[in-house]
Amino acid sequence: MTAKLIKGKEIAAEIRAEIKQQADVLKSEKSITPGLVTILVGENPASQSYVRAKQKTAHELGFHSIQENQPADTTEPDLLKLVEKYNIDPAIHGILVQLPLPKHINETKILYAIDPDKDVDGFHPVNVGRMVIGAPAYLPCTPYGIQQMLIRSGVQTEGAEVVIVGRSNIVGKPIANILLQKAAGANATVTVCHTRTKNMADHTRRADILIVAAGIPKAVTADMVKPGAVVVDVGVNEVGRTAEGKRILVGDVDFEPVSQIASAITPVPGGVGPMTITMLMLNTLQAAQRSAS
Ligand code: GUN
Numbered sequence: 001m002t003a004k005l006i007k008g009k010e011i012a013a014e015i016r017a018e019i020k021q022q023a024d025v026l027k028s029e030k031s032i033t034p035g036l037v038t039i040l041v042g043e044n045p046a047s048q049s050y051v052r053a054k055q056k057t058a059h060e061l062g063f064h065s066i067q068e069n070q071p072a073d074t075t076e077p078d079l080l081k082l083v084e085k086y087n088i089d090p091a092i093h094g095i096l097v098q099l100p101l102p103k104h105i106n107e108t109k110i111l112y113a114i115d116p117d118k119d120v121d122g123f124h125p126v127n128v129g130r131m132v133i134g135a136p137a138y139l140p141c142t143p144y145g146i147q148q149m150l151i152r153s154g155v156q157t158e159g160a161e162v163v164i165v166g167r168s169n170i171v172g173k174p175i176a177n178i179l180l181q182k183a184a185g186a187n188a189t190v191t192v193c194h195t196r197t198k199n200m201a202d203h204t205r206r207a208d209i210l211i212v213a214a215g216i217p218k219a220v221t222a223d224m225v226k227p228g229a230v231v232v233d234v235g236v237n238e239v240g241r242t243a244e245g246k247r248i249l250v251g252d253v254d255f256e257p258v259s260q261i262a263s264a265i266t267p268v269p270g271g272v273g274p275m276t277i278t279m280l281m282l283n284t285l286q287a288a289q290r291s292a293s
Contacts, residue, residue, distance in 0.1 A: 002259060002260060003231070003258075003259040003260075003261075003262040003263055003264050003265040004263065004264040004265075005264075005265065005266075005267055006149060006153050006155075006230075006232075006264050006265065006266045006267075006271065007267070007270060007271075008145070008149055008266055008267075008270060008271040008272055008273065008274045008275045009270045009271075009274045011148070011149055011152050011153070011275065012145075012274035012275050012277070012278040013274075014152070015148065015275075015278050015279075015282065016057070016060075016061065016278055016281065019061055019278070019281050019282055019285050020061050020062065022285055022289075023061055023062055023063065023285055023288075024062070026285070026288060026289060026292065027062070030292045032288050032291065032292055033062070033063065033064045033091075033288070034061075034063045034064065034093055034094070034281075034284045034285050034287070034288035035063065035064040035065070035066075035089075035091045035092040035093050035094070035284075035288065036054075036058050036063055036064070036065045036066070036092070036093070036094040036095075036096065036120070036280075036281075036284045037065070037066040037067075037068060037086045037089075037092050037094070037095050037096070038051050038054050038055060038065070038066075038067055038068070038096045038098060039068040039070065039079075039082060039083070039095070039096065039097045039098065040067070040068065040069050040070065040098045041070045041071075041072065041074050041079065041097075041098075041101055041102055041105065042070075042071070042072035042074075042101075042102050043072060044100070046238070047098045047099075047100075049247075050098065051067065051098050053277055054096065054277055054280060055067050057277050057278070057280075057281055058281065058284070061281055063281070063284065064091060064092075066092070068082060070082070072102050073102075074102075074105070075104075075105075076104070076105045076106060076109065076110070079097075079101075079105060079110055080109070080110065080113050083095065083097070083110065083113045083114055084113070086118070087113075087114070087115040087118065090291075092118065093118060093120075093284055093287035093288040093291055094118055094120035094280075094283060094284035094287050094288075095114050095115070095118045095119070095120070096120060096121050096280065097110055097111065097114070097121075099170075111123045111124060112124065112125065116138075117287065117290070118287060119138055120138055120141075120280055120283035120284050120287055121138070121140060121141065121280070121283075122137065122138040122139050122140035122141070122144070122174070122283070123140065123169070123170075127139075128169075128174075131174060131177055131178065132177050134181045134182065134183065138283045138286075138287070139174070139178060139279070139283075140170060140171075140174045141275075141276045141277070141279040141280045141283065142170060142171050142175075142213075142234060142272060142275070142276045142279075143171060143174040143175035143178050144178070144279040144282075144283075145272060145275025145276050145278065145279040146175055146211060146232055146234070146272060146275065147175070147178050147179065147185055147186070148275065148279065149232070149266070149271075149272070149275050150185070150209070150230070150232075151185045153264065155209065155230050155264065157179055157185060157186055157187060157188045157209065158186075158187045158188070159187060159188070159189070160188045160189070160208040160209050161188070161189050161191070161206050161207055161208045161209070162176075162179050162188040162189065162190045162191070162207065162208070162209045162210075162211065163190075163191045163192075163193060163203050163204050163206060163207035163209075163210050163211070164176055164190065164191070164192045164193065164211045164212075164213070165193045165194075165200070165204065165210070165211070165212045165213065165214045165219065165220065165252070166192075166193075166194065166212065166213035166214045166215070166234070167192050167194040168213060171213035171234050172192055172194070172213050173192070175211055175213075176190045176192050188209070191203055191206075191207075200224070201223065201224045204220065204224040204225065205224060205225070205226050206226065207225075207226060207229055208226070208229060208230065209229065209230045209232070210225060210226075210229050210230070210231045210232070211232045211234065212231070212232065212233050212234060212235060212251070212252040212253055213234035213235065213252065214235065214252045215235060215237070215252065216235070216237070216252055217235070217237045217239060217250050217251075217252065218250075218252070218253070218254040219235070219252045219253070220233075220252060220253045220254065220258065221254045221257065221258070222254060222257035222258050222260065222261050225258050225261050225262055226261075227261050228261075228262070228263045229261070229262050229263065230262065230263060230264045230265070231253055231258055231262045231264070231265040231266070232265075232266050232271075232272065233251035233252055233253040233255070233265065233266050233267075233268050233271060233272065234251075234252065234272050235250070235251035235252030235253070235268060236249055236251070236268065236269075236273065237249065237250050237251070237252070249268060249269055250268060251266075251267075251268030251271070253265070253268075255267070255268070
């Protein structure tokens with residue numbers, strides 16, 4: 001079997017067209033332009049590249065977007081002041097503080113300082129709590145994007161055995177909660193594997209839908225996958241540079257052999273990645289829409 005490619009890039013483009021249309025309506029009917037601020041502290045090259053991509057997409061959608069680049073030695077009180085400035089700025093509907101932050105800054109403290117109504121990353125405990133109980137919430141962008149990708153590719157989650165590899169707060173835990181909900185596009189039976197899981201392959205081989213967010217290249221090999229499974233690879237691992245200095249990225253799944261067994265698989269790049277940024281824009285649009293009512 002050769003797996004169908006789930007092209008996140010194309011699905012993301014489709015969603016972005018919908019966002020653009022709704023943003024135009026919001027502008028013409030309510031004179032509101034969705035506003036997003038991205039805050040970057042320090043010079044981590046991967047973070048710089050993610051933030052650039054977020055800003056570029058915001059511009060393309062006609063959003064009001066601000067980029068705050070702060071030096072690596074920014075103090076925690078100064079960063080808290082910056083967050084507060086945008087908490088009370090009516091032109092800003094979404095605030096994103098790019099992680100990781102430098103070690104001298106308490107990440108939790110900063111994330112808790114963001115107004116939950118502007119927390120378009122969905123990392124504030126108020127939004128995490130709402131997500132877990134199935135109340136309206138900003139969902140974290142990568143898991144939200146994975147769910148949308150499954151829905152829009154016609155993958156049935158209802159009653160499916162979903163196995164997740166990785167228990168991070170950004171991907172593993174939230175996607176488990178999202179797919180567990182009693183709701184359309186969810187209703188799955190969910191297992192979460194992690195570094196202390198015994199006999200990992202016994203779990204992964206049961207999966208109808210296998211979601212891998214381990215942060216390790218080739219963490220999932222072909223012998224760990226059930227024939228016909230849908231495989232979602234969330235990994236972004238830099239394994240080198242091209243002669244031009246561009247980053248060479250691979251996922252967490254041993255792509256070639258696994259794609260001979262799976263029924264569908266997301267590529268890296270061009271799979272989950274473009275969905276993440278798109279869902280950030282969708283959350284920002286929704287924050288702007290809510291500000292109107
Ligand atoms: N760093 C890696 N992923 C993310 C994300 O989704 N949001 C933020 N703010 N930082 C990140």
